[in-house]
Amino acid sequence: MTILVIQKKGQSDWKSCQAITSNLHQSYELMGKSIDEEVRTLDIPEAITDFEAMEIGQEILKIRPRVISFIDHYPHPASIVRSLRKLFDKSREDAPLLVFHIFGDFVLNCLEWKSIEEDLKFFNIQFVAASHKQARLLNSFCRDDRSEVIPFPVSDLDYFFSEEIRIRCRQKYNIENDYVFLYTGRLSYQKNITTLLRSFSTFVKSFDKRAKLLIAGPMDDLAIPYLGKEALPGTFFFHWEESLHEYGLEGKVIYLGDLNKEELFEVYNGSDCYVSLSTHNDEDYGMSPAEALATGLPCVLSQWGGFISFGHYFPGVVNLVEVERHSDRNLPQVQSAFKNMASQFIQGPNLKERSDSVINIHDILGIHAISKKLAPICNHRNRAHFQGFNPRFSKLCAQFENNPQSPFRAASGGYSLFYEEVYGDYSSRDIMGGEK
Amino acid sequence: MSENIRKNEKKVNELLSCYGHIANEETALFNKRSSWNNEDTLDEKYLEFLAPHSRRYFSRLRPLFSFEVKSLTSLNAFSHILFQDGVLHLMRFFQRFPHPKGLISKILIHENLTMITPRSWREHILYYRLQGRENPSDHIEKENLFLHISFAQYHSDERAVEELREVLKKYKGKVFAIAGLNIMRGEDYLNYDRSYAFEQSSMLFKGIDVEFIDLQKVSQAISSFGKNSDFLVYNPYQYWFSDSYLDHFFFNLGLSSLHVYQGSDNFIPMGPHHGMVISKDGSVCNDSATYKFLFEDMGYPAGELFKLEPPVDRNIEDYFKVRYTSQALEKLSFEVAKRLRKER
Numbered sequence: 001m002t003i004l005v006i007q008k009k010g011q012s013d014w015k016s017c018q019a020i021t022s023n024l025h026q027s028y029e030l031m032g033k034s035i036d037e038e039v040r041t042l043d044i045p046e047a048i049t050d051f052e053a054m055e056i057g058q059e060i061l062k063i064r065p066r067v068i069s070f071i072d073h074y075p076h077p078a079s080i081v082r083s084l085r086k087l088f089d090k091s092r093e094d095a096p097l098l099v100f101h102i103f104g105d106f107v108l109n110c111l112e113w114k115s116i117e118e119d120l121k122f123f124n125i126q127f128v129a130a131s132h133k134q135a136r137l138l139n140s141f142c143r144d145d146r147s148e149v150i151p152f153p154v155s156d157l158d159y160f161f162s163e164e165i166r167i168r169c170r171q172k173y174n175i176e177n178d179y180v181f182l183y184t185g186r187l188s189y190q191k192n193i194t195t196l197l198r199s200f201s202t203f204v205k206s207f208d209k210r211a212k213l214l215i216a217g218p219m220d221d222l223a224i225p226y227l228g229k230e231a232l233p234g235t236f237f238f239h240w241e242e243s244l245h246e247y248g249l250e251g252k253v254i255y256l257g258d259l260n261k262e263e264l265f266e267v268y269n270g271s272d273c274y275v276s277l278s279t280h281n282d283e284d285y286g287m288s289p290a291e292a293l294a295t296g297l298p299c300v301l302s303q304w305g306g307f308i309s310f311g312h313y314f315p316g317v318v319n320l321v322e323v324e325r326h327s328d329r330n331l332p333q334v335q336s337a338f339k340n341m342a343s344q345f346i347q348g349p350n351l352k353e354r355s356d357s358v359i360n361i362h363d364i365l366g367i368h369a370i371s372k373k374l375a376p377i378c379n380h381r382n383r384a385h386f387q388g389f390n391p392r393f394s395k396l397c398a399q400f401e402n403n404p405q406s407p408f409r410a411a412s413g414g415y416s417l418f419y420e421e422v423y424g425d426y427s428s429r430d431i432m433g434g435e436k
Numbered sequence: 437m438s439e440n441i442r443k444n445e446k447k448v449n450e451l452l453s454c455y456g457h458i459a460n461e462e463t464a465l466f467n468k469r470s471s472w473n474n475e476d477t478l479d480e481k482y483l484e485f486l487a488p489h490s491r492r493y494f495s496r497l498r499p500l501f502s503f504e505v506k507s508l509t510s511l512n513a514f515s516h517i518l519f520q521d522g523v524l525h526l527m528r529f530f531q532r533f534p535h536p537k538g539l540i541s542k543i544l545i546h547e548n549l550t551m552i553t554p555r556s557w558r559e560h561i562l563y564y565r566l567q568g569r570e571n572p573s574d575h576i577e578k579e580n581l582f583l584h585i586s587f588a589q590y591h592s593d594e595r596a597v598e599e600l601r602e603v604l605k606k607y608k609g610k611v612f613a614i615a616g617l618n619i620m621r622g623e624d625y626l627n628y629d630r631s632y633a634f635e636q637s638s639m640l641f642k643g644i645d646v647e648f649i650d651l652q653k654v655s656q657a658i659s660s661f662g663k664n665s666d667f668l669v670y671n672p673y674q675y676w677f678s679d680s681y682l683d684h685f686f687f688n689l690g691l692s693s694l695h696v697y698q699g700s701d702n703f704i705p706m707g708p709h710h711g712m713v714i715s716k717d718g719s720v721c722n723d724s725a726t727y728k729f730l731f732e733d734m735g736y737p738a739g740e741l742f743k744l745e746p747p748v749d750r751n752i753e754d755y756f757k758v759r760y761t762s763q764a765l766e767k768l769s770f771e772v773a774k775r776l777r778k779e780r
Contacts, residue, residue, distance in 0.1 A: 013655050219688065219708065221494075232467060234494035234684060237707045242460070250441050255708055258690050260663065 002038045003028065003378060004065035004096075006080065007072040009043040015218075016185075016287035017073050017103065019261075023153040023367055024071040024101060030371035031378070040065070048079055057083030067378045068096045073103035076112040085119040098125045099377060102138060102147075104282035107396065107422065110141075114397045117388050125386045126377055130285035131306035132431035137284070137422070141396065143387035148377060151309065152285055153370035156362045158261055159294035161355045162269055169270025173254065178212045179345050182271035182297070184264060185288040187219040188236065190280040192302070192332060194243050199277065199337035201247035207342055213249070213275075214267055216256040217288075226281065227415065228406025268295040273344045275300045276307070277332040279323055281423050283307065293317065293361050296354035300340040302332040305426045312431050313364050317357055319343065323427040328414035330427055396422065448702055451562060451714055452542050453515040454496045462514050466498045472513060476750050478758050479504050485620045488651060489586070489669075489680035490520070495706055497544060497564065497714075499679055502529035503760050506750065511541045518544040518564060520679040522671075523776065524590070524769040526552055527736070528761050531745055534738040536560045546678035550718025551726050551776060554737050563718040566683055567703065568693045568710050578692055579609030580665040582654065584682050585640070587633035588618035590770045596672035597636045604644050609664065611646045612657055618676075622755025658689050667691040673773040684710070726775040734768070 005028050011018050025041065032039030040063060044056060057080065060068065068084075070077045077100065088095040098120075106113070113120075127147040129135035135147035170176045181200060187193050193215075200213045219240070223231040244250050256267065268274070274292035276299075285306035289299050293314060301307040303320035311320045319340040321332045363369050399407040399418065408419035445455050453459045465472065475483075482503050483490045490501065497518040502525050511517050519526060526549055535556045545553065547563040581604065592600075604611055617633050649657055658665070667686035671677065687693060687710035705711040730736045745762055752758040761769075 011656055011659060015659065018659070218690075232492050232494040233681070233688070234706060237688075237705070238463075238494055238496065241705060257708060258662075 002040055002063055002065045003032055003067045003069065004040050004042055004060060004063055006042045006044060006068060006070050006077070008074050009045055012072070012074060014073070015258075019155070019287060019291075020103070020152045021072045023155055024370075026155075026367045027153050027371040027374055028069065028071070030368060031374045034371065035375050035378075037066075037378075044075065044080070046075055048075060050079055050082070053079035053083040054086070056080060057087045060084065061087050064094075065096050067099060069099040069101065069378075071101050073105055076109055078112045078116045081116045081119050081123075085122050088122075092122065095123055097378070098123045099128060100125065101128045101150075101152075102130070102134065102284075104284045106134075106138065106284075108282070110393065110397050111400050114389065114393065120386045121388050123386065124383055126383075128377065131309040132312065133305050133308055133426055134284040136425055140422075140425075141389055141393035143390050144384070146386060149309070150370060150373045150377070151313075151365050152287060152290065153367045154287075154290045154294040154362075154365045156294065156366040156368065159265060159268065159291045160362070161296040161351075161358050163351060163355075165266055166269040166351075169266045172266075173214070173256075173270065175212050175214075175254075175270070178210050179273075179349075180271040181211065181213045181273050181275050181341065182216075182267060182292070183213070183275055183288075184216045184259070184267070184292070185276065185278075186222075187215065187217050187240070188221075188280075189223050189231070189239075190282075191276070191278040192280075194239065195332055195334060195337070196275060196277050197243045197247055197249060197253065199275075199332075199334050199341060200253070201249055202334065202338040203341045203345070204249070204252055206338070207345065211252070211345070213253045214256060214271060215253060216259045216264065216267060218258040226406065226408040226419065227413070228403075228409055264291065265295070268292050268297050271297060272349045273298050273300060273341065275337075275341065277302045277321060277337055278307075279304045279330045279332060279427075281305075281419075281426070283426075286310065289318075290365055294358065294365060296356075296358040296361065298344055298354075300337065300344060302337075303427060303429055304330070304332075308429060308431055311429070314357070314361060317361070320429065328410070328420075330423070444701070444703060448704055448714065451702060451716060452544075454704060459496065459515065463496055463498060466514055466517075467494065472510060473500075473504060473506065475504075477753050477755060478748070478750055478760060481621050481755050481758055482760060485588075485618055486676060487618075488616070489677045489682055491681035493681050493684050495684075496704060497712060501525060501677075505529070508533055508536070509538045511539060511543075514541055516542040516544060516562070518679065519546075520677055521545065521549075522674045522676045522678050523549060523552065523773040524675055524761060524766060527769050527772065528745070528765060530554050530557065530737040531742045531765070532748065544714060545718075546674065547715065547718050548674055548776065548780060549678060551724055551779075552730070552772070553718065554731075561718070563715050564679075564712045566679070566693075566710065567713050568687065569705070570692060570709070575692070578664050578666045579607060580612070580661045581607045581610075582612045582614070582657070582665055582667040582686060582691060583670060584614045584616075584651075584668070584686075585670045586616045586618050586676075587630075587636060588676060589632070590673070590675045590766065590773075591618070592636065592670070592672050593774075594636070594639065597640050599672070600670060601640055601644070603668070604640070604646075607666075610661060611644060612654075612661075612665075613641070613646045613648050614651050614654065615648060620755075622758070654686075655689065658691065662690055665691050666694060668694055673770070673777055675770060675773045724779060726772060726779055729775065730772060 007021050028039050127138050128150050129147045130152045132149055135149045138147040139145045219236050221231040221233050221236050223229040274297045283305040299318045303323050311318045321337045321340055323330050323332050408416050410416040448454050499518045499520050502519045502521050542562050544562045544564045547565045553561050669680050669682045688707045702714045703711050
């Protein structure tokens with residue numbers, strides 16, 4: 001029997017997705033070995049026509065996989081699913097289980113999903129969400145609960161704690177005597193970087209001047225696409241400069257640029273606390289905090305989306321910052337962020353505890369750990385076929401169809417009430433229910 | 437360090453108001469182009485021709501091309517503006533406006549084009565150049581190169597291509613080429629000779645292992661090769677532009693540049709890896725051969741020859757009919773551009 005894993009040919013443009021797909025692939029291979037089943041990979045081009053999708057479908061038919069798992073965020077599986085439906089139309093009993101690992105663009109791609117609703121009903125399918133909130137989001141659009149939670153894996157070999165690397169890093173950046181906060185990931189309006197700077201500034205002024213904030217990642221000018229708000233290239237840097245100036249943080253904030261895997265490994269080890277205050281609607285997981293956690297780094301994260309799952313898995317290591325609504329936006333409470341940062345500072349770095357926590361963290365997020373979680377998904381045979389999407393999903397699709405440039409924009413210009421309805425659960429700490 | 441940054445900002449503000457609330461408000465207004473400078477057919481034609489160099493980007497220095505200026509006094513809403521122009525459009529601008537009558541703003545032009553500045557304008561002009569933030573002492577020789585090359589009339593010639601070829605040969609690793617053929621909308625169907633593009637390309641890349649990529653694919657290539665790569669936006673004569681969006685694009689992707697860091701005085705950061713240096717005094721040299729040729733021999737900018745340049749008609753909507761510069765001015769500008777390069 002064969003499990004077929006489908007991914008995009010060549011690397012993704014999104015750094016986090018590069019790691020996710022590669023790690024998922026490794027997890028599947030390990031899983032295959034453990035259940036004595038062949039795992040094959042199919043690399044498909046970034047953009048495929050329906051004709052090419054039919055050819056790919058024919059290729060898949062020859063392989064006769066029991067399970068087909070889509071592990072990349074691009075291209076959308078719609079054309080492949082359509083071609084598979086045509087090919088298995090007369091032999092439904094032979095149709096494979098389709099597993100879709102969902103990235104942060106499910107809502108963004110709702111029209112593509114809607115276009116294959118009838119095809120999906122033909123198959124036994126499984127959505128795999130990376131976090132509890134994402135699973136709830138997906139289930140909120142389906143007539144039946146179709147989502148399991150399996151975090152995106154982090155490479156245990158690439159991210160772990162090393163005291164030697166820590167010392168080397170702190171010497172390199174001349175931060176031996178500082179308490180070091182770290183943010184890694186995109187620097188974007190979507191990630192509330194200004195709020196992070198403000199919180200850090202409050203910490204420094206109120207608490208300790210020997211703290212540093214290291215920041216690593218590419219700057220981008222993606223503004224708020226869901227509101228149709230765009231920014232010219234270079235705008236983010238302008239606001240970044242203004243913020244550093246306004247909060248008096250020149251010299252306290254060290255921008256490291258866009259780092260590669262090895263350099264990130266170094267700074268995770270060299271830092272004392274990872275901080276992210278993102279309330280981006282597509283923050284369904286958080287590969288950066290996941291990698292930070294894999295090195296045992298304590299985290300201060302906004303109580304939002306995928307981050308809440310980290311708080312659930314690692315309550316002693318992850319501290320959640322409450323999120324509140326400011327007019328129509330969800331923003332982390334600056335005071336809460338400051339308090340959490342202060343609390344971490346007071347506790348101080350505990351390297352032994354950090355080193356010990358890594359084992360537990362790898363047991364939940366590591367490639368090996370995830371490979372064990374994949375087996376039951378692939379063996380899940382006797383489910384009812386997909387019942388389809390619900391009317392709420394149809395309404396979501398209509399927003400994108402009518403206003404592709406600003407699907408969640410209210411008449412007043414801010415976020416619509418429907419946006420609040422879709423993402424309203426994202427700030428609640430409870431991973432099972434929706435109550436705050 | 438913050439002391440040095442504040443000091444530099446203060447120094448910059450002595451030359452032009454770049455920082456502070458009023459400056460930020462002006463910059464925000466500048467970027468709302470439709471509110472003060474509606475794009476017409478002429479703008480569209482030339483911006484499209486110059487793409488991707490003409491793509492808009494955010495800067496405290498407020499960049500635009502001078503052909504977008506409809507009236508001189510409209511610029512008075514801003515303390516300063518930066519012209520992205522190359523030789524051709526800058527010469528046309530000074531021909532249109534030989535005196536800064538009614539203008540109170542400062543205009544920044546590239547320091548390599550100082551020699552084109554008429555005397556009447558000098559009080560209103562500041563000069564800029566692009567600069568990386570990497571300290572020369574930290575610079576490591578890179579193995580790979582990301583090269584953007586535009587093929588357009590007057591953009592380069594055989595001599596410049598030969599020089600570029602020598603630059604390419606120095607790279608031991610990969611050369612990624614992003615190539616563009618710039619053609620004016622409305623004239624694209626005309627039977628102009630475009631063989632120069634293929635001849636120059638053939639001459640440039642013969643025997644060199646080059647990988648042609650799309651601008652969209654650059655980020656992907658950089659994730660594998662970026663740390664060990666330089667970039668070059670090929671612009672030997674600065675004929676069509678001096679400031680390109682692409683320079684900022686590549687800098688912001690973290691690539692090294694051949695625009696080396698030369699000092700931090702009057703440096704305005706544009707991104708984490710680069711910025712612009714501004715200065716009050718360009719390199720005007722009244723003894724320069726180019727200066728004499730242009731101002732004395734040709735009577736630039738208001739002499740008889742330049743009066744023959746047709747007035748700008750911004751009411752024409754037909755792309756084929758709208759034209760900003762005459763062929764005569766275009767040829768003369770190329771001659772000037774070559775002379776300027778020789779003198780540098």
